[in-house]
Amino acid sequence: MPTPPATPDDPAPYPRITVAVLGPGGVGGLLAALLSRAGHRVVCVASAETADMLRRDGIRVHSGQFGDFTARVDADTELREPVDLCFVTVKHTALDAALERVLPGLVADGLVVPLLNGIEHLDALRARYGTRQVAAAVIRVESTRTAPGVVEHGSPFTEIDLAGPPERLAPVAALLTGAGIRTRVVEDETTALWAKLAFLAPFALLTTRYRLTIGEVRTAHRDELTALVAEAAQVSAACGAPADPERAMALYDAFPAGGKSSMLRDAEAGRPLELDAIGGALLRAADRHGIPVPVAARLVADLSG
Ligand SMILES: NC(=O)c1ccc[n+]([C@@H]2O[C@H](COP(=O)([O-])OP(=O)(O)OC[C@H]3O[C@@H](n4cnc5c(N)ncnc54)[C@H](OP(=O)(O)O)[C@@H]3O)[C@@H](O)[C@H]2O)c1
Structure with a gap:
């Protein structure tokens, strides 16, 4: 990415750039709309139906944090120009098919930033785009695509951790911060990814297995939650990312009871x-x-059946 300018004519701490968003859903749609509102050119890469709708109607955001607004974006079924930055925001289940829409040569001089939950997508992205071209990241947000181009952003926060060399990632952090997304750069990728996964996995597996909210899980299935959090923490630590099970339990207890x-x-x-x-x-x-x-x-087996 270009280095931010510092001229009196451009008070923004970052340049206006072209950003691609592959998968403009709950996360990607919010990101695309915020970056467009901040003055960047955003190209959403999506299915034909979604791309048509986005080109015509833009992205409508309903957000307590950012307000209600509509953002204009470009949209296409594949990326057709080189970009400085490409966010990958599809679900993991759609990743392989979606990547076909972004040829490696178009991001060869830029950066690919996936915001998927999980850890294993990094290998697939690096195999396709190159190790240096892909920066690990996690996002903390609750945002739902209720229809193509319509995003309900429910959480009072939107935070991204970018993991990797600060000199390479600081301009991306400045760009995101300029769009209203609280962003920090952390050096250790393993810690960033496992901090999210070790917290998310127990929450996701138990609420989905029992079809219950977090409030119901933490009371009716507390022993199972405690055991699962301990397992996830052990695995995280073995992977090189020490986790704190007591803190995880305290965070679950602090969640609004109706959280899913x-x-x-x-x-x-x-x-x-x-x-x-x-x-x-x-x-x-x-x-x-x-x-x-x-x-x-056991939970994974139950949910796989
Ligand atoms: N939503 C959250 O609050 C949240 C929070 C933290 C992390 N995450 C993670 O972020 C990732 C994205 O989640 P999400 O909730 O934003 O998902 P989502 O709302 O389902 O959005 C995914 C988007 O990907 C698009 N897509 C699917 N297949 C595609 C393909 N082959 N080519 C191009 N686009 C394709 C869909 O497009 P169509 O509209 O055309 O079907 C959809 O707009 C997941 O890994 C999730 O775990 C989500």
Whole structure:
């Protein structure tokens, strides 16, 4: 990415650039709209139907944090120009098909930033686009695509951690911060990805298995939640990312009782689950390190059936 200018004529701390968003859904649609509103040119890469709708109507955002607004975006079924930055925001279940829409040569001089939950998508992206071209990242947000081009942003926060060399990622952090997204750069990718996965996996697996909210899970299935959090923390630590199970339990206890995981919302809507990217990845990592994870294994088996 270009270095931010510092001229009196352009008070913005970052240049206006072209950003691609592959998969403009709950996360990608919000990001695309915020970046467009901040003055960047945004190209959404989507299915033909969604791309038509986005070109015509833009993206409508309903958000307590950012207000209600409509943002104009460009949209296409494939990326047709080189870009400085490409966010990948499809679900893991759609990743392989979606990547066909972005040829490696078009991001060869830029950066690909996936915001998927899970850890194993990094390998697939790096195999296609190159190690240096892909920066690991996690997003903390609750945002739902209620119809093509319509995003309901429910959380009072939107935060991204970018993992990697600060000199390379600082301009991206400045760009996102300029669009209203609280962004920090952390050096250790393993810590960033596992902090999210070790917290998310117990929440997603238990709420989805029992079709219950977090409030119901933490009371009716507390022993199972505690055991699963301990398993996830052990695996995370073995992978090089020490986790704090007590803090995780305190965070679950602080959640609004009616909170649902996106995996549960997918199950309720009959959509494919990111079970393999979340539960499967946890089991595979446990297996690599010889850590028994009976609770996680049973829940993944139950949900796979
Ligand atoms: N939503 C959240 O609050 C949240 C929070 C943190 C992390 N995450 C993670 O972020 C990732 C994205 O989640 P999401 O909730 O934003 O998903 P989503 O709302 O389902 O959005 C995914 C988008 O991908 C598009 N897509 C699917 N297949 C495609 C293909 N072959 N080519 C191009 N586009 C395709 C869909 O497009 P169509 O509209 O054309 O079907 C949809 O707009 C997931 O890994 C999730 O776990 C989500």
